[in-house]
Amino acid sequence: MGRTWRIGEVSARTGLTRRTLRHYDDLGLLVPAERSSGDYRLYDSDDLLRLLQIQNLKAIGLGLAEIAEVLGDPSLDATATLSSHLAHLEEQIAAEQRLAERLRALATSEQRTWDDVLDVIALTRLQAHGDPMLRLRAALDPGSRGTGELLDSLMGEPDPAVQEVLVWALAQHPDAGEAAIAALPSADPERRRLLIRLLGKTGGPDAERVIVSGLDDPDDRVVSAAVAATTRLRAPSAVGPVTSLLGSGRVADADLIDALVAIGDPAVGPLLGVLAGPDPTAAQAAAEALGRLGGARPHVRPAVATALATRATSGPRDVRLAAVVALSGMGDEGRGALAPFTADADLGAVVRRLLDLPAT
Numbered sequence: 154m155g156r157t158w159r160i161g162e163v164s165a166r167t168g169l170t171r172r173t174l175r176h177y178d179d180l181g182l183l184v185p186a187e188r189s190s191g192d193y194r195l196y197d198s199d200d201l202l203r204l205l206q207i208q209n210l211k212a213i214g215l216g217l218a219e220i221a222e223v224l225g226d227p228s229l230d231a232t233a234t235l236s237s238h239l240a241h242l243e244e245q246i247a248a249e250q251r252l253a254e255r256l257r258a259l260a261t262s263e264q265r266t267w268d269d270v271l272d273v274i275a276l277t278r279l280q281a282h283g284d285p286m287l288r289l290r291a292a293l294d295p296g297s298r299g300t301g302e303l304l305d306s307l308m309g310e311p312d313p314a315v316q317e318v319l320v321w322a323l324a325q326h327p328d329a330g331e332a333a334i335a336a337l338p339s340a341d342p343e344r345r346r347l348l349i350r351l352l353g354k355t356g357g358p359d360a361e362r363v364i365v366s367g368l369d370d371p372d373d374r375v376v377s378a379a380v381a382a383t384t385r386l387r388a389p390s391a392v393g394p395v396t397s398l399l400g401s402g403r404v405a406d407a408d409l410i411d412a413l414v415a416i417g418d419p420a421v422g423p424l425l426g427v428l429a430g431p432d433p434t435a436a437q438a439a440a441e442a443l444g445r446l447g448g449a450r451p452h453v454r455p456a457v458a459t460a461l462a463t464r465a466t467s468g469p470r471d472v473r474l475a476a477v478v479a480l481s482g483m484g485d486e487g488r489g490a491l492a493p494f495t496a497d498a499d500l501g502a503v504v505r506r507l508l509d510l511p512a513t
Contacts, residue, residue, distance in 0.1 A: 157187060157195040161411050167204070171408065182221050183207060193407075300326045304336060307351075308344055320351050330355035334363050342372035349375060353382025361388045368394035373403050380404050384412040389419040396423040400435030410442040414449075421446055421453050425460050428476075433468070437475040440464065444479025447487065454486050462490040465500070473500060481507040 367379035447457035
């Protein structure tokens with residue numbers, strides 16, 4: 154079997170969210186070649202090539218249904234379809250370039266005419282237009298609107314694609330973090346989610362403090378956004394709240410594990426506590442996180458290997474299994490800690506497979 158990548162690895166390396174990858178799977182557009190023993194999606198090299206094709210086709214304007222046809226029907230005239238979308242895209246690019254040149258000239262001019270003012274009014278109207286694509290056009294030039302205007306647009310924008318562009322545009326403004334923090338107390342859950350996403354991009358001590366407080370938000374959407382922002386910022390102050398969410402069901406444990414692994418060394422101690430704790434679901438997640446941390450950080454590997462080996466000796470089978478799987482990815486020290494389990498009545502067969510030993 155060749156090299157495979159888990160969904161978290163593909164997400165981290167490509168910038169695509171887990172939700173997007175799962176959506177592609179649900180649509181049958183990108184079905185992972187394999188599943189792990191823990192039912193995690195495993196992508197092989199062919200899957201990655203197909204993902205590259207999907208992204209290239211999306212970039213030139215094809216919808217997911219069209220992409221599925223292009224990739225799934227060899228008789229489809231892909232050249233004609235792509236040429237049509239390419240022509241449309243080139244028209245859009247030309248229009249955007251003209252708009253950017255007009256704004257650049259307006260920004261550097263000391264003598265603006267009334268026609269210039271009318272042009273700015275037209276640009277402002279684009280942001281409130283009923284067509285999301287036209288609002289998207291206005292959002293793509295972050296220099297054309299002030300922080301307050303962009304934030305007001307974000308607070309009222311219903312389209313997810315335009316929301317994401319507005320978040321990106323706001324992140325280019327140095328005062329966006331301060332503005333987002335000021336807007337949070339009066340925002341509804343969906344807007345709080347967007348503001349937390351924005352703070353994850355702006356960073357800074359104040360942003361980190363607010364993001365960590367978002368981990369206790371009563372709305373799961375906000376908590377998920379705070380976890381993602383924590384992963385991006387690698388915020389040590391988030392270790393306690395993120396660890397306490399393991400096994401809660403509020404956020405996918407895989408996302409929490411990614412956040413804790415991103416934070417690194419400060420997460421090891423709290424995770425060891427969860428591993429030894431009474432919650433089997435949280436302990437399984439802690440085992441996976443510790444396995445990844447121990448695999449990447451030799452200086453914590455001995456303590457992590459010892460704790461995982463201890464946890465593998467007793468308790469619920471799922472937790473014991475998670476512990477031995479985690480050990481298998483920790484190099485020689487992990488494999489050495491696994492050796493006594495080859496004769497285990499319950500897990501011995503699994504351990505032998507992990508160690509590439511012959512079955513007995």
